[in-house]
Amino acid sequence: MNHKFLLLLVFIMCLNTLTVSGQFPFGFDNAVYDRDVKTVLLHPELEPLQDPLINLVGNDKLRLSFDLLGVDAPVLYFTIQHCNHDWTPSSLRKNEFVQGFEEGEIRNYQYSVNTLTPYVHYTLVFPDDQMKPVLSGNYLLIVYENSLDDGNVLFTRRFYVLDNRARVELSLPLYPRNLDYSMTKQQIDVAVFTGNLYVLSPEQNLNLSIRQNGRWDNMVAGLKPSHNTGEKLTYEYAEETVFDGGNQYRNFDIKSFRYQSERISRMFQEDDYYVIQLWPDQPRARKNYVNEQDIRGRRLVKAREDQLTETEGDYAWVEFLFEYHVPLTHGEVYVIGELTDWSLNESARMQYNYALKAYELSLFLKQGYYNYLYCIMEHGCGKADVVFFEGDHRETLNEYKAYLYYKRPGTDYDQLVGYALLMSR
Numbered sequence: 001m002n003h004k005f006l007l008l009l010v011f012i013m014c015l016n017t018l019t020v021s022g023q024f025p026f027g028f029d030n031a032v033y034d035r036d037v038k039t040v041l042l043h044p045e046l047e048p049l050q051d052p053l054i055n056l057v058g059n060d061k062l063r064l065s066f067d068l069l070g071v072d073a074p075v076l077y078f079t080i081q082h083c084n085h086d087w088t089p090s091s092l093r094k095n096e097f098v099q100g101f102e103e104g105e106i107r108n109y110q111y112s113v114n115t116l117t118p119y120v121h122y123t124l125v126f127p128d129d130q131m132k133p134v135l136s137g138n139y140l141l142i143v144y145e146n147s148l149d150d151g152n153v154l155f156t157r158r159f160y161v162l163d164n165r166a167r168v169e170l171s172l173p174l175y176p177r178n179l180d181y182s183m184t185k186q187q188i189d190v191a192v193f194t195g196n197l198y199v200l201s202p203e204q205n206l207n208l209s210i211r212q213n214g215r216w217d218n219m220v221a222g223l224k225p226s227h228n229t230g231e232k233l234t235y236e237y238a239e240e241t242v243f244d245g246g247n248q249y250r251n252f253d254i255k256s257f258r259y260q261s262e263r264i265s266r267m268f269q270e271d272d273y274y275v276i277q278l279w280p281d282q283p284r285a286r287k288n289y290v291n292e293q294d295i296r297g298r299r300l301v302k303a304r305e306d307q308l309t310e311t312e313g314d315y316a317w318v319e320f321l322f323e324y325h326v327p328l329t330h331g332e333v334y335v336i337g338e339l340t341d342w343s344l345n346e347s348a349r350m351q352y353n354y355a356l357k358a359y360e361l362s363l364f365l366k367q368g369y370y371n372y373l374y375c376i377m378e379h380g381c382g383k384a385d386v387v388f389f390e391g392d393h394r395e396t397l398n399e400y401k402a403y404l405y406y407k408r409p410g411t412d413y414d415q416l417v418g419y420a421l422l423m424s425r
Helices: 003-016
Strands: 037-044 053-055 062-069 076-083 098-100 104-106 108-111 119-126 131-133 137-145 153-162 167-171 185-187 189-193 206-212 220-223 232-235 242-244 250-253 264-269 274-278 299-301 315-323 331-336 351-353 358-366 368-378 399-406 415-423
Touching: 037 153, 037 358, 062 137, 062 153, 076 119, 076 131, 104 119, 137 415, 153 415, 167 399, 167 415, 189 206, 315 368, 331 358, 358 368
Parallel strands: 053 153, 274 315
Antiparallel strands: 037 062, 062 119, 076 104, 076 137, 098 131, 108 119, 137 153, 167 189, 185 242, 189 232, 206 220, 206 399, 250 368, 264 274, 299 368, 315 358, 331 368, 351 358, 399 415
16 A cells, blocks of 8 residues: 555555544633633524524524734634533534534634734634535534644634424422522422423433533433323432522623722723722621622623724723631632633732732723622632632522434434523512
C-alpha cells in the first residue's frame, strides 16, 4: 500500500474516532478559555431572554454574539458536537448529526465605535445551509481560531435541539411530600405521555433532567419514572425533585453611564474604562420574603436608547461588596447568575477584605441590566448553596425546565423528545 495513502487513512480514522475516544481540547460546559472574550450570548434569534433551544423541524435559528477585546479581528471558526443526556460527548461521527460542512467561518463582525474599551463584535445566526443538525439532543457549540487544538478554543456554549414527540407536564404540588419543606422548598412533579415512542424499558430508554432558572450546578439529571401506567409515566419523589426556593434575584442597571441608578453608589471614568461601585449588600437569610420582580438570574445586555448596543455599548469594572462579619472557612463565596455564565469558577469567586469586613469582587461587564445572587460552595462540593446568604422561601418565583431524553433500542445516542417549562407561581 502507498505510504502517503496509509498516512492519510490513519489521519481520517483519527478524526472520525475523536468523539469515541473523548480526546477534546475543551470541556463540555459553558466556558470561556480566552480572557479577551466577553459577553457571550446564545439564544433564539428574536428572544434574548430565552434558553438556546430550537426545534429540529422548522426554521428556528439561534443567535450567537460576543465581543473580542482589542482592535484585531482574527478569522474565527465554529463547529458543533452532539452530546449525551449527561453532557458527555456522544459516540456519533460528525456526518451522522450534521448536514453540510463540519465547520463554519464567523464572517459577521464589526468594530466598536466611540467606546473607552475597544473591541470587535462578532455575530452568527445558525443553523443555515452551510451547517445544520439533523438529530435532536444536547449540543455543544465550539468557537476557535485557526484549528480545533489546545490553545485555539475561545469558548464553548451548550444548546438544545428538540424533536417534540412526547408530552411533558410539570406541576408544583400544594405541599411537598416532606412537610418539613412546606415553607421553604419547591417540589416538582412530572408526568410524561410517551405517545408513539417505542419505550421497551423506561429505565433503559428514558432519562429526565430538570433545571432551575439558568443554573447547572443544581440540575437533577438521569431521573427514572416512579410509576408506569402504560403510556403515562410519572416522576414523583420525596427528595430527588425538591429544589431550594431561594430568594428573588438582586439586580443593578448600568444601561447608561450618564446617571446612577438605584443600586449604584459611585460611578467614574478612568482612561480606558468606567468603574461602577454598587452599594454594599448584606445577607438576607434572616429577613422576610419580599416579592421583587426579577428576570430569574439572566442579563439583558442593552445600552442607552441613543446607542447601538452591539458596537457602542461600553464596558465597566463593576465592584461588588458583600458585608459579612468574618471570613468563612468551610467554603468559597461566589457571585452567581448569567453575568458569571452560571459558573462557579475563579473569575466569579469573591475575596475577603479584612479591613472592610466584607467579600469583594470586580467583574468586567457591558452596559445592561443584570441579576445576581451570593452563594457559598463548600469544599469538596460541586453545588452552590444560595440559602446560606439569601434565605429560602417557597413563594420565590423560579423557572423550572424539564428535558426528556430517549435512547431508541438499537441506537447508542440520546434524542431530546420532550420539553416543558413551569413558573413556580
